[in-house]
Amino acid sequence: MDYKVVFSALERVCQENISVLCGPSDLPYGTVTKRLVTSMKQIQEHGRALEPMVASFSSIYHHYDFDAQTPGNGYRTLVKVLQSCLLHIVHKGQYIASNYSGAFFRAEHNAAEMEAYCSALCQLRALLYLAQRLIHDNEHGQLYIQQDSDLNRSFVQEYSSMHKACFYGRCLGFQFSPALRPFLQTIIISMVSYGEAYGKQQSGIGTAALSLLTSGKYVIDPELRGAEFERITQNLDMQFWKSFWNGHGFTRIASNPVQVNFTLTVPPVPLRLPLASDPRLSTTVSPPIAHWGPGPVHMRLVSYDLREGQDSEELLGFSRSDPPPISSRLPWIQEQPRSPWLLIHFHGGGFVAQTSRSHENYLRNWSKVLGVPILSVDYSLSPEAPFPRALEECFYAYCWALNNCQLLGSTAERVCLVGDSAGGNLCITVSMRALTSGIRVPDGIVAAYPATLLTTDASPSRLLTLIDPLLPLGVLAKCLNAYAGSDFQTIQPADRRGSLSALGRDTAMLLSDLTQGVSNWVQSFLDPSRTSGGSPSPRGNHIRRTSTDLAFQNSADSIHYPDGFEPLRSNCPAFVNPTSCPVMRNPFVSPLLAPSSLLRGLPPVHIVASALDALLDDSVMFAKKLRAMEQPVSLTVVEDLPHGFLSLSQICKETQFASDMCVARVREVFLQENTRNALPKDL
Known part of the structure; x- marks a missing residue:
């Protein structure tokens, strides 16, 4: 879709909502109305700043394709993801403007949805500023920053400090095929539930059972789910990832029998x-x-x-x-x-x-x-x-x-x-x-x-690790450093023959059943047509900047954003060990x-x-x-x-x-x- 059409629709829906919500004084919901108006005004501001940036990218990103028949590179992808976010906002905004006064309008739910997408749009705006720096610092047609660049360090630093939870809560998987979103929700809920039990003194079955029992709160509270997933992806150790992914394989998906x-x-x-x-x-x-x-x-x-x-x-x-x-x-x-x-x-x-x-x-x-x-x-x-x-x-x-x-x-x-x-x-x-x-x-x-x-x-597609539920930069860096030997454990594995690693077979089967069976349950809770359950979630999408965050932003390698704009910062900064080991430059590694x-x-x-x-x-x-x-x-x-x-x-x-x-x-x-x-x- 032409980006001009998308931005025109965004401006129109924002103005329509602001007019409706700021109109008659007898509109219901009070505080919720103010939240919606605030979100719409912020979205409108982001949209006006982003349109000329997208125009700039659209004029040059074909230079980075493999060939004219194969359009694809990180710059195109960033614009595509941004447009997906904008279209979700337009669709939700149209619904709000048409149904706000209705008897069955879920004011709290829709306000939280709009705040989440407003936060996501803010962070995507920051990614496009980073991408502009990449274009400026790179040679023509080159997608990767050269070794030891200040921008590489800034990229890791920005990932470590920027807020990501909004991409793992209500906005989870918005950029992917709609058919995949329930599956991604299932995986994320399974992961955060398992993460809550991980490290506790439990047997394998006990860990899996506790994960099953605690998953419900992450179904009904997207903000809590997003915050917990951000914590897990930022700071849990490699053994967690090994045990989770080895126990959550997809071997139980039906496939052809073989001789x-x-x-x-x-x-x-x-x-x-x-x-x-x-x-x-x-x-x-x-x-x-x-x-x-x-x-x-x-x-x-x-x-x-x-x-x-x-x-x-x-x-x-x-x-x-x-x-x-x-x-x-x-x-x-x-x-x-x-x-x-x-x-x-x-x-x-x-x-x-x-x-x-x-x-x-x-x-x-x-x-x-x-x-x-x-x-x-x-x-x-x-x-x-x-x-x-x-x-x-x-x-x-x-x-x-x-x-x-x-x-x-x-x-x-x-x-x-x-x-x-x-x-x-x-x-x-x-x-x-x-x-x-x-x-x-x-x-x-x-x-x-x-x-x-x-x-x-840094590369434009690597910027997606800020929002990717399956490949966050923190996890990617842990994997790469493990392969390079930065975390080498000088013991021979006792048994690599099974597919379950740290989990017992019974634990993995139970966790696999959880992953398979909870999907419909998740979908029923997340279906917008259902009545929202539970108490209102905290407004975790709007992260306030502390003095520590300000100091972090003013460090020598930080990205300088335009006046009046700053991305949201995380309450739990990540420690990402850059892949600086010389082994990474070995041609048989890279x-x-x-x-x-x-x-x-x-x-x-x-x-x-x-x-x-x-x-x-x-x-x-x-x-x-x-x-x-x-x-x-x-x-x-x-x-x-x-x-x-x-x-x-x-x-x-x-x-x-x-x-x-x-x-x-x-x-x-x-x-x-x-x-x-x-x-x-x-x-």
Whole structure:
């Protein structure tokens, strides 16, 4: 929608509400009326200041796109998010103006809604000022600030001090597809309920039960939910995030049944692989050794069909299941020939959480749709296993799969690496390792919203970490520092085989049931057509600035906002440890920083990113870098979805479409040989 139309509608609805609410003296609600008028006047002021800023962005942000057919970068996203906020305000304002005098008008509820969106608009205005600084300080077309810039430090400082709770309460998920909002509300309520019980002397079941009992207050009080989520994302430790996300996987979402689904443990023995330049020669690939010496690598084999080799005694000897999980003797199971294709998968989770099992729901579907066996690697997680352990294990798994493809039900004529987020990073860096080792590189990479720059450097899309419920900067920085080894725990994990980490299996199942079952309950409470329950919530959206805040704002690296404007400040400032560790600049950690010599020779890279993802600029800049080197690369940007959309692929049609885009890119990798090797028709 044209931004001029949006701002015109905003000005009109604000003026209409102010006229209505300041009109007859016999209007009801008294104090509530004053709150609504105050919010409308503040929104009007923000809108008038923002329109020329948006006009400025609209005139230049096409310069930062990958190409004319792929509009997408952080500047576009900031304007898109702002317009979403404005449209919500216009819609709510129209309702208030038309129904304020009605007998069933919920004055308190609507006043709180408008105050929340007013606060959100204030913070988005601050983000656009930060984005203006990025444009001013960066080279033309560059999305990232250079290393050690004052603006990078200011970005972290602003995140640490700015108020964020409004984005996690009534305004939660306004920027995403409407179909996802109930799910996001469920996740946030589960998280804050679990956070309240976290650290208390409770058994696993006790923690989960307490979370269930306390979740109700966060359903009926959005302000309390937002404030608590802000506290959790700002200052809770890494173990909280590991235990929560490992216990709240999406494996219970319905997915296709498969004939083969079991885990493997591959012992740490050296492998011999032929050189790509001369297959008569070979090289040795050592097992992973970083931090605690040689250790086994864990994997999961998923296949919709039982294929030749998958029920062999040799393969089942690697199985961790007892008894072996496959019985090809069942009369209705027909063994299929080996597939010419093999898909190797590295899961996401910020290098600190989740497993192949937590991503199993979409892998099962992919195996059916593509007709391909999938090997998903359960690499060791940080902070117990920082870089380069995960990379070593994924590279070793790739090499083992090449040597043992016949056991996996494949001839490996075509091999594709696929991963999301941290897994996308590992797809790229494993391929770089293959190049430097001189062995066969995969035939293609499909990376969904990959992390290619593992630093807290500022970019326009990184500004979204202020409002993103799934990837706040505080959490992102903790994950990145854990992978870099800043929080390295010098012990070998006792057991990485389960998907539940610090939680027991029974606890995780109960928490998973909570996440699944509470959604309808949440929706019924949050439905605007219902009567509001409970006592009025505190006006947590309007955070007053203390003397400490003022001192913070006046520090040397602070952002200077225009006279008369300041963003709202948090009552619980975050401590964000910037990713300053030199390891972060290692090209095998941040492939965006890799020299051309390490990237030239990569297979075709297909990136599927989201316009609303804080890591969008990672994808855009990495795709641009490969294109500048004349490396084969494609970039697809889907709309209205958060980071991690693959794990949500069966939640709504939008996430399913994004998953289908990834499948299409995988199929393109598998079929490209037919085009590349086809002979001209006249020969």
